[in-house]
Amino acid sequence: MRTFIADTLALVTFFTVLGALNEHYIAGMAWSEVARSRTIGAPLMVLTARPYGIWRDWLIGRIAPPLPRVAADALALLIFQVPIYAAILWVSGASVAGVAQGSASFAVLMLVVGRPYGLWLDFVRARFGLGHGGMTPMTLGD
Numbered sequence: 001m002r003t004f005i006a007d008t009l010a011l012v013t014f015f016t017v018l019g020a021l022n023e024h025y026i027a028g029m030a031w032s033e034v035a036r037s038r039t040i041g042a043p044l045m046v047l048t049a050r051p052y053g054i055w056r057d058w059l060i061g062r063i064a065p066p067l068p069r070v071a072a073d074a075l076a077l078l079i080f081q082v083p084i085y086a087a088i089l090w091v092s093g094a095s096v097a098g099v100a101q102g103s104a105s106f107a108v109l110m111l112v113v114g115r116p117y118g119l120w121l122d123f124v125r126a127r128f129g130l131g132h133g134g135m136t137p138m139t140l141g142d
Contacts, residue, residue: 002128007053010124012045014117019085022109027102029094037092044084052080053121074114082107 016038023029023037056076064072086103094102125131 003053003125003130004050006125006128006130007121008046008049010117010121011049011052012042014113014120015045015081016042018109018113019088019106022106023089023092023094023102026105027089027094027098029089029092029098029102033092033094037088037094040092041088044088048080048084052076055080056118056121069118070115073118074111077114077117078107078110081110 019041020034020038023034024031029037056073059076059079060069060072063075067075082103085106086099089099089102
């Protein structure tokens with residue numbers, strides 16, 4: 001349960017702000033659409049935060065030795081989050097062009113913030129007494 005809470009807290013705090021700024025200033029969404037998007041996004045973040053944490057831990061465990069951790073974190077975030085974000089924009093009422101623009105800029109953003117988010121996730125996990133994989137000894141998901 002601590003891992004679920006830590007991963008969820010990290011994802012919600014980090015991406016609520018980034019998503020809102022991207023939606024308004026890049027995708028051109030009105031603040032009312034941004035509010036709707038963030039309202040839709042919050043429960044989705046709760047549902048996807050721990051699966052993302054598991055995905056990230058798995059992917060980094062497979063590719064981080066040959067790839068730098070910066071690239072592994074960026075790739076993990078890009079592959080997992082961009083399709084979810086595009087769906088949020090679409091359901092929130094963005095135009096097709098808005099979805100394309102917002103998703104493309106979000107993809108670039110994921111590449112840029114992949115490592116900072118990875119560091120934030122590790123920091124939040126450490127506050128909950130969890131290691132860098134979000135796992136405590138004897139838990140599933142190693």
